[in-house]
Amino acid sequence: MLMPFAMAIVYWGGRPYSAAIAFVLIILIFEWARIVDRAEFSRGFYTLSVTAIAMVYFAAGGSYLTATGIALGGGALATLLELRGKPFVSWPFVGAVYLLLPAIAALYIRHDPEEGRALTLLLFFVVWATDSGAYLAGTFIGGPKLCPALSPRKTWTGAIGGVLCGGAVAVALGILTALPFGPLALLALGIALSISTIIGDLGESALKRAYGVKDTGGAFPGHGGVLDRLDGFIVAALTLAFIMVLRQS
Incomplete structure (x- = not known):
């Protein structure tokens, strides 16, 4: 919504x-x-x-x-x-x-008015695609756990599904918005952002486990707080900004 x-x-x-x-x-x-x-x-x-x-x-x-x-x-x-x-x-x-x-x-x-808009849209959609792909693959395929000590529900299958979805979305959206990257570069960017999203998710799971809380808040009933929704975005945004700095240097 x-x-x-x-x-x-x-x-x-x-x-x-x-x-x-x-x-x-x-x-x-x-x-x-x-x-x-x-x-x-x-x-x-x-x-x-x-x-x-x-x-x-x-x-x-x-x-x-x-x-x-x-x-x-x-x-x-x-x-x-x-x-x-x-x-x-x-x-x-x-x-x-x-x-x-x-x-x-x-x-x-x-x-940047144009490229910045496209990159920010790509960032949001890759993070969402990673979360959705990981959930669907993990739910319907299952498999060994990714890191049971931090998040008992996440699986390797889910992580791979999330990365594949994130990479595919990055390629599609990058082409649609005419970003100055080739398909392989877009795929690599999407994979990097997807992995960052998963790392951010696991990091926040570790934080909640360390402090003995289930959700960071109740902003989204049944889905936790705002930090629960943005945990992957936090690390992915840092990753994309770092890539942009390297590109301009």
């Missing part, structure tokens, strides 16, 4: 896209603070939230190094504020790296 809205925001870009990133970040910071320290509405939460807004402002204007400095500095400040009267904690700084840096990556990817 949210897919058409998300696609409209991505297509529009500009201020609506930046505002959507900032809004989602506040929710993610809230869920993160609640999971790791039951610290929603804490000094750390408020500091990271203000940091996120300032960071998005500079990243949306193309000042990515400044935005990165703000994200890391805000995480360090939030950590110091959380130390008052408590034993050592690091969750605000870890949260800044885990949540804020991928948001900078998402803004960096979308910055």
Whole structure:
């Protein structure tokens, strides 16, 4: 139900896209603070939230190094504020790296009016295709478990199905949007983003297992919180931004 809205925001870009990133970040910071320290509405939460807004402002204007400095500095400040009267904690700084840096990556990817739009659409669709392909292959084919210690339901068959779907979607969408990549490059890009999506999913599963929670929140009844929906996107966005930096260097 949210897919058409998300696609409209991505297509529009500009201020609506930046505002959507900032809004989602506040929710993610809230869920993160609640999971790791039951610290929603804490000094750390408020500091990271203000940091996120300032960071998005500079990243949306193309000042990515400044935005990165703000994200890391805000995480360090939030950590110091959380130390008052408590034993050592690091969750605000870890949260800044885990949540804020991928948001900078998402803004960096979308910055170019034409190619950025196509790449961001490709990113979203590859992540969705990977999740859907993994679910369908894992459900209907089954097979040995991928990493039972972290996620007992995920299978190798599901992971392979997800990667194949992600690669196919990247090739199809890249050709349709006339991205300046050949089919093999698009396939490689799709596979890289699909693997990143699976890694992000497993990483979030490890986080929830470590803190003994089933879902990060209740934003989507039956499907968990916003972080549950964006765990793969977080790592995939960093991967795509890194590839773009290498391409331009």
